[in-house]
Amino acid sequence: MEQLTSGDFTQEQDPFALFQSWFEEAKKSEPNDPNAMALSTVDADGLPNSRMVLLNGRDGEDFVFYTNTQSQKGTELLAQPKAALLFHWKSLRRQVRIRGAVSLVSDEMADAYFASRPRDSRIGAWASQQSRPLESRFALEKAVALQAAKFGVGTIPRPPHWTGFRVSPVYLEFWRDGAFRLHDRVVFRRTAVDQPWSRERLYP
Template identity: 45%
Template structure:
């Protein structure tokens, strides 16, 4: 029997609201400010984000990954291109990102188009990963059905043996994806569910700020 979900809610405190006058001129600068505050607040993994993709037919899927870079060009994460998210993002290059900073009563939602990052950028990031994570990129046929846990562990053992006396190179099927934002919404929780929602949207060569009803 399901619990009493109807009564489960958190009343948001009356924090400082989010006003248009307080926003930076562009969403990346605004995101940078909020991200810095999330880190200073000690949020666990503030770069964790929910990535939503969809098949060409429109069937959606979501998962949590880690943001690994962001700048004026967009938001970058790395993955196996043959995984579900990789295949969907490359076949239907539209995606949405959600940063759920619950402890700060904030969310940031990014929607935009997907593109591959350069191989050079992928190689720089891959070299910074722990060796175990590098080997894991070779070992796991991500998103594919496997018979059991032993199959995954056998894949890791094979990768360890293959690269026992060498640096681990980037797998050809692995790399970075960048979500180039078309809209970025900053959501601040407020009392009585009258939250502040301010969205940057690309206009004619500039960012337009719009307030959305909560």
Template identity: 55%
Template sequence: MTNYSAADLRLNYTRGGLLESEAGDDPFALFQTWFTQAIEAELPEPNAMTLTTVTPGGRPSARMVLLKGFDGASFVFYTNYTSEKGEHLAANPWAALVFWWAALERQVRIEGAVERVSGAESDEYFHSRPVGSRLGAWASPQSQVVRDRTHLETRLQALEAEYRDRPIPRPPHWGGFRVIPDRIEFWQGRPSRLHDRLRYQRQEDGSWQRDRLAP
């Protein structure tokens, strides 16, 4: 096996730039443009994002989740409320999101407060999911220690039999979280490490202040 040095891995970013004249004043509009371009570029799972939460003791914890909705005010994902991240957000309702679209040499960082989406919104999304995913939400005690994989598969089989001829309700412990950002930063790779970084910060009147940051 060849031993590679992480320090020797380098890439000169040359795909594009991000100027204020192109970015506009609304970070959600810019995110929509970038997200659409990531989909059109056929990137694998363009809605994949790193979610960082903080434990009650102040220790950060990060994992990948999938964005399932956004509008002009928030970003939404779904999970088990009794999972590790769910418990973190119940104790400390703030989070950070990071999108990394490597093929486009782009990163988006999002920080803000978190709240649960309404039960009706969670119901609507839950019932749009494939049957297997709906049953999986019942079968998996997310983030809890389980004996082995057979335990999960046996539980799933029992649920398949239980709900074979009737609707699958949304588990009361499963639903959505909404991240309401007060800071969004767009990063575009540029040559010689002089990357473009535009940061939007929400002001008290609801408008956004845009600043360029040094790379």
């Protein structure tokens, strides 16, 4: 595994092994949220949107995150189920770009992850009308208090509008900073998730 990170990573044949190697290093060196990634979608007019979200796990080859399906990103993903992800690990001077089709996780998987979240986060998922106009901070705090009172000390079920999305990559690009902007770039491509990968180096 060490060869993937300190040697010539451009010779690695498995993009997921390479990603995992870099990710493990990022978890040791990034001061905050090594699993933070930029998620890019497009709206009904084809205008791109990007925002930071957290990678909540990998399921096989898929990259999984969770959100409110009624949010801006949720509605855009449901209407146009394709996305791009970007990991930027400044401490390592590396980034990984990922592109692929998007699908929903199973209800069982979403239920299990929701149950693992802190109680206040579960209440917040019920209280927040994500991406919609908010009249004041007080209105949000009131909504949280109302939901907390509603559930009391009982079980907090997963909201029907809250679930996970999985990105199934057909494109992964690895970038490592080099002196004088002579960076190393390697891209893996495939035409579909059941097809073999092709690999090539790119000019920086």
